[in-house]
Amino acid sequence: MKFKKPLFTLISSLLVTGVVMTGCSGNNNNASSGDNQTNNAQATANTNAGGEATADTSKPVKLTGYLLGSAPAGMDAVVKELNKKLKADINTEIDFRYIGWGDLASKYPLVLAAGEDVDFIFSANWAYYNQEAAKGAFREITIDEIQQYMPKHFAATNEVAWKEAQVNGKIFMIPTSSPDQKVPVTLIRGDLRKKYNIPEIKKFQDIEPYLEAVKNNERAIIPINADSQYDFGKSFFNLQWELGAATVDSVLITNGWSGTHTDWDDPNGKVYSQFDPYIMDTQKKAAGIVKSWYDKGYINKNAISNKVRSKDSFEQGKSAVAFGNTNDIQTTLAKAAQQGWEVEIIPNLSAKGTYPMDPYINNGVSIAAGSKNPERAMMALDLIMEEPSYNKLVYFGIEGVNYVEKDGKIDLPEGVTADSNTYAPDAAGFWFTNKSQFPPMANWTEQYIQHKESLKDILVPYVYNSLAMDTANIKTELANMSTVYTQYGLPIQGGIVKDVDKAFTELEKKAKDAGIDKIVAEAEKQTQEFLAKQK
């Protein structure tokens, strides 16, 4: 970071300010951050003056980035196009590799442990961000570096995001500037509902008559054709949330089961044990209903070993219910529209009609600890995440081949269908880019647009979004709880146990043995400390 000449400093500050300002103009969902942005721009310009001189792009660099999922058929063409642009702008190329969903848990830490040949990797709180960050898998990123190498992204991102990304006070992730606005939803076939004269269904708990009608009249359709991963506990949780305890796991918010609960409607963030009556009573009620559905054949018998999501069965007309979320049902809605089916969206919320907001760290990207070109990786990511031409390229594909922009909406080009599109939106794993830059999709139905509109009244901030629990002291107990949960918890949620009360007693006994009390105590301690610091 050496200054060369005062004149140069001045010119580069002006340049950077300009860049930052253009970055800001793309950001229109952050009304409150107006004066922030000017400050940021100022700060960026100041620190960046010398940076421009050191961020030397004369040497060509080839980066390796890991994403989750699998490469869509059109990936090669998009990467070629992307590299052409990157080469011209910052003399960089990127080679993308994928970690498949099935290998996520095993391969993700291995890629990082091997430490070679990875510069950046998709990271998220639901993809072991805390665990991996605590193990030192990621390179620490400072705010100065962000301002220097990612000025557009810094300007577009709410400062809360950086707080959420901290693990033990250090940042290891570049969180998205636009967290998803989504809630879990249940889709039902409106045409079938009307056919059997079932009144409109606003809440999941009112769905039973619809399931019954389908079961009795539509032989080819299983009312809830659930899979073993995503759908399995859905009916149970949807009911639990609506019937009282609208909770998320206090320790392992997105993956796993620690036996602790926090109500997302509770601003004080009280930690409940799984066996607190508040939780237990609702869960028993929910489990009883799910069991009766299972026994009556409303839920498929093989749910525990089925690998096809209800969403996919729904699209093929084999399930009368589809579980998903605001974002991932888009294709389902499009396909249903092609079949001429009417689809109704039931959001799955708490009794008060709320759902916790996604944290910023729900989608992000981290620099690997062993990256040889972290600066260049950040520069490339800045373009991909915030520069509209890049952003649309990685998210929607090549204009004219994978999408066209018409009347301010994103549509498929002539002759391309949702099935034949080689680069479906959202499918390539670039979920961390700035989605607020995107125009609406042409295939959104009136109901879907309404649903999206309603989200702003539904989403509430969850008190522990930016708390990253340190699980070092309870790792033995958590490991045990994980096995207890699979063996004794899952069957309850799927309704496949013989006796709900007995199953809960068994679960309680096993969870006690596994050390749930220690986990609850630790969770209480850490949440108290966190709340004290917030004040």
Add this chain to the structure above:
Amino acid sequence: MATEANTAAKSVRNPKLDRKGSGFLKELARNKVLYLMFVPIALYFIVFNYIPMAGIVVAFKSFNYQQGMFGSPWIGLDNFEYFFSSGKAWLVTKNTFLYNSVFLAAYLFFSIIIAVLIAEMSGKIFKKTSQTLLFLPYFLSWVAVAAIVYNLFNYEYGLLNSILTGIGMDPIDIYSSTSYWYFILPFFYVWKWVGFGSVLYLSAIMGFDTSAYEAAKIDGANVFQRVRYLTIPLLKPTTIVLLLLGIGRIMRGEFDMFYQLIGNNGILMDATDIIDTLVFRSLIVSQDFGMASAGGLYQSVLCFVIIMIANGLVKRYDRDQALF
């Protein structure tokens, strides 16, 4: 393959050649061609089996990437705690041992039967076809096998239940009762591996001295007598080597098989949980290398004890057949 490598290494270091002369260098000079042939195998084992053994230390450490394998702080036996406090240590150890014993016994039994049958077959085309068909499952991954099993047995659309309801019987729910799995698992294990196993025995049979068989034929022994009094006794050394090698892995569960076929099915778990699946399930969330290594070390130590006992027994009754 470790099997071949081991036996090859054994024959190269023939003790009779070692006895004469003195000094390691002299010995090297005398048998330099043989030692040269041994070098690649020795290197293979040093690089892939001996050096990685140092990684055992991870089981006693709180591993982090920055300090690495040897720099991370020691934490004693903490990594083992989850396994023994899960309350399932004994159950899964027992399951692993019993399943693998059944697998091994069934595998050896059917491999020998099939090898003998194939060896006695006369029609060349039939022989080759049946051998190929038996070998085919060996190339399928457990993921594919799991899909086959699921399509056979799932409640709503499975082949079995379609047939049952077709002939007016009640469908059965295989995925929620444990008893069927005691048969399904060994069946598919044998189905998948028997082609490979039979080739090992078949190659041994092909190497037998045909003059002994001709003599037996002339003496009037029928085909069953020839199998009973010639083939089976002659196969004994091969069987013992393969048995010992199998026993050496007896605490290592067939993870792919159990995980793909059973998955997270809690109802079946008491009957089908093995060490590998328990460790996997415990650590899938925390992804702690130290705790995972602890599970692996536990298995290795048990395997070591068992193989020492088995080999000791073999040595006691038939010195020449022992592995070491």
